[in-house]
Amino acid sequence: MVLCPVIGKLLHKRVVLASASPRRQEILSNAGLRFEVVPSRFKEKLDKASFATPYEYAMETAKQKALEVATRMHQKDLRTPDVVIGADTIVTVGGLILEKPVDKQDAYRMLSRLSGKEHSVFTGVAIVHCSSNDRQLHTRVSEFYEETTVKFSELSEELLWEYIHSGEPMDKAGGYGIQALGGMLVESVHGDFLNVVGFPLNHFCKQLVELYYPPRPEDLRQPVQHDCIPAVDTFEDLSDVEGGGSEPAQRETGSRDEKAEVGAAGQATAEAECHRTRATLPPFPTRLLELLDGFKLSKALLTACKLKVFDWLKREAPQKAPDIASKVDASACGTEKLLDVCAAMGLLEKTEQGYSNTETANLYLASDSEYSLHGFMLQNDDVIWNLFTYLEFAIREGRNQHHRVLGKKVEDLFQDAYYRSPETQLRFMQAMHGVAKLTARQVATAFDLSRFSSACDMGGCTGALARELAREYPRLQVTVFDLPDVVELAVHFQPAGPQAAQIHFAAGDFFRDPLPSAELYVLCRILHNWSDDKVHKLLSKVAESCKPGAGLLLVETLLDEEKREAQGGLIQSLNMLVQTEGRQRSRGEYQCLLELHGFHQVQVVHLEGVLDAMLATRVAP
Ligand SMILES: Cc1cn([C@@H]2O[C@H](COP(=O)(O)OP(=O)(O)OP(=O)(O)O)[C@@H](O)[C@H]2O)c(=O)[nH]c1=O
Numbered sequence: 001m002v003l004c005p006v007i008g009k010l011l012h013k014r015v016v017l018a019s020a021s022p023r024r025q026e027i028l029s030n031a032g033l034r035f036e037v038v039p040s041r042f043k044e045k046l047d048k049a050s051f052a053t054p055y056e057y058a059m060e061t062a063k064q065k066a067l068e069v070a071t072r073m074h075q076k077d078l079r080t081p082d083v084v085i086g087a088d089t090i091v092t093v094g095g096l097i098l099e100k101p102v103d104k105q106d107a108y109r110m111l112s113r114l115s116g117k118e119h120s121v122f123t124g125v126a127i128v129h130c131s132s133n134d135r136q137l138h139t140r141v142s143e144f145y146e147e148t149t150v151k152f153s154e155l156s157e158e159l160l161w162e163y164i165h166s167g168e169p170m171d172k173a174g175g176y177g178i179q180a181l182g183g184m185l186v187e188s189v190h191g192d193f194l195n196v197v198g199f200p201l202n203h204f205c206k207q208l209v210e211l212y213y214p215p216r217p218e219d220l221r222q223p224v225q226h227d228c229i230p231a232v233d234t235f236e237d238l239s240d241v242e243g244g245g246s247e248p249a250q251r252e253t254g255s256r257d258e259k260a261e262v263g264a265a266g267q268a269t270a271e272a273e274c275h276r277t278r279a280t281l282p283p284f285p286t287r288l289l290e291l292l293d294g295f296k297l298s299k300a301l302l303t304a305c306k307l308k309v310f311d312w313l314k315r316e317a318p319q320k321a322p323d324i325a326s327k328v329d330a331s332a333c334g335t336e337k338l339l340d341v342c343a344a345m346g347l348l349e350k351t352e353q354g355y356s357n358t359e360t361a362n363l364y365l366a367s368d369s370e371y372s373l374h375g376f377m378l379q380n381d382d383v384i385w386n387l388f389t390y391l392e393f394a395i396r397e398g399r400n401q402h403h404r405v406l407g408k409k410v411e412d413l414f415q416d417a418y419y420r421s422p423e424t425q426l427r428f429m430q431a432m433h434g435v436a437k438l439t440a441r442q443v444a445t446a447f448d449l450s451r452f453s454s455a456c457d458m459g460g461c462t463g464a465l466a467r468e469l470a471r472e473y474p475r476l477q478v479t480v481f482d483l484p485d486v487v488e489l490a491v492h493f494q495p496a497g498p499q500a501a502q503i504h505f506a507a508g509d510f511f512r513d514p515l516p517s518a519e520l521y522v523l524c525r526i527l528h529n530w531s532d533d534k535v536h537k538l539l540s541k542v543a544e545s546c547k548p549g550a551g552l553l554l555v556e557t558l559l560d561e562e563k564r565e566a567q568g569g570l571i572q573s574l575n576m577l578v579q580t581e582g583r584q585r586s587r588g589e590y591q592c593l594l595e596l597h598g599f600h601q602v603q604v605v606h607l608e609g610v611l612d613a614m615l616a617t618r619v620a621p
Pocket residue numbers: 018019020021022023024039040044065087088089090091100121171172173174176177178179182196197198199
């Protein structure tokens with residue numbers, strides 16, 4: 001836990017402290033900052049006379065220390081840090097700048113100058129944000145300084161030498177360490193004590209606030225109070241995205257002149273930030289955080305399915321976490337966490353007696369249920385999840401990512417990816433079967449198809465839709481046309497029933513082989529798999545096989561013309577990108593395609609869920 005949550009803004013960054021000073025390391029790690037230490041090799045030899053003030057010298061030295069480390073790290077292994085912090089502490093007395101003594105005599109000269117007098121301790125700090133582009137290092141520097149005045153007692157010669165012989169003065173600016181034996185020399189301190197020790201922590205936190213929480217205009221108009229770090233609850237309510245992002249605001253001071261100009265405004269903004277009240281905070285980004293957590297919830301659901309948690313609970317309920325854990329061969333503590341999340345998602349019920357399936361889980365998640373989506377869940381977990389981890393590549397390259405997941409070239413989407421082994425094929429078919437069963441009734445009843453006596457379901461897989469068509473239209477003969485491997489396995493999915501006599505399976509490749517003749521062709525969630533070229537090829541084959549008056553039933557998730565819908569079609573669009581050669585299309589696009597191939601009188605019905613059905617009639621060419 002960090003007291004000052006603004007430090008948390010740096011927790012996920014690669015932060016480097018460009019200092020060998022053990023005091024700085026201690027101050028910053030005590031504050032909860034995580035960082036690597038890479039001492040700077042910058043020689044502290046800037047010409048002091050060229051600086052108008054001592055603090056400008058300290059800030060410039062701090063900056064040069066940090067930049068040296070940033071450049072070296074970037075060049076050395078191209079592992080550019082995100083943030084490099086440099087600092088330089090100096091003591092000034094009577095217009096003279098005192099740094100670390102070079103030897104005991106030097107320490108003596110310094111300490112005798114300080115004896116009985118007040119002096120200033122300045123620490124300059126540079127926060128350098130780094131990025132690299134085309135192997136070039138880019139830096140943005142934010143710098144500030146802090147001054148503390150310290151008054152020494154009169155020091156006797158004896159005391160002075162005793163202190164020098166202790167060895168303490170040698171690695172410290174001004175030749176003393178206020179935090180240790182040197183504290184005995186000090187009569188009073190005005191200002192930040194830690195600034196004297198080597199790092200002005202308070203000012204550093206304020207600077208981070210200024211960098212990471214840019215003010216809103218209304219804050220600047222409010223009366224401000226001086227000098228505070230925002231209260232903890234103020235930080236906690238600040239959105240990471242809306243005004244509180246993890247990237248620093250672009251207001252940093254690149255040069256000393258610039259800093260002088262914006263100094264007053266900068267101070268006002270930090271102060272204004274301090275006084276944000278709950279009433280003026282932006283709305284809490286609940287929805288955004290829910291979206292962020294979405295993938296974790298999905299993975300919990302998929303994992304529970306994979307472990308067959310819902311199967312065990314369908315068999316016997318309620319059960320306690322350790323009992324289920326032993327059945328699914330998992331740890332009791334992990335299982336309990338998973339079950340609790342499932343309960344929170346509404347998939348399980350949790351009582352004192354243990355966990356039970358909800359109706360949803362019994363209906364759709366147990367693998368033996370009639371409308372089970374268990375196979376679809378496994379397909380998502382084992383295949384689609386992996387493809388989505390390469391979404392960035394899919395977006396950049398504009399194509400599916402099977403080659404990355406499988407580690408080899410994929411020429412034929414089905415043969416090389418989905419059907420590459422009997423196991424992957426069966427899983428794919430189980431997934432399609434579950435989805436098809438769920439939607440088949442709606443598809444079969446979307447239009448009155450009673451005028452057709454024969455239908456061909458192209459890529460009809462396990463025949464789930466064929467069965468609903470046959471049930472709905474008892475005089476309809478349905479041919480399920482799919483690849484030979486699919487037809488071979490499809491028998492496992494066909495329960496005997498009154499419709500069996502109406503359904504036939506025909507093996508073939510709809511791109512290469514002649515199509516079975518039919519009065520109605522069905523393309524249910526087929527065209528979205530294919531490129532425009534292949535869609536044209538397929539539609540022209542269907543059109544050639546049709547007599548005038550024949551029908552084409554097309555089922556897809558239609559994109560709205562503006563492509564604005566948040567879910568459904570647009571997510572399916574991404575899904576098609578990472579998985580297939582095709583894409584989602586809009587109603588207008590499909591209408592054009594259909595008309596181009598001689599299908600007119602297009603009717604469209606939106607089905608419950610995400611699917612849309614289109615029925616078109618082949619006209620005489
Ligand atoms: C006045 C005072 C100073 N210091 C130390 O003096 C060094 C200043 O030298 P620097 O050049 O700023 O830093 P450094 O030690 O050389 O480290 P680096 O950043 O690598 O240059 C820092 O250590 C400080 O803590 C104390 O520990 N206590 C005190 O009361």
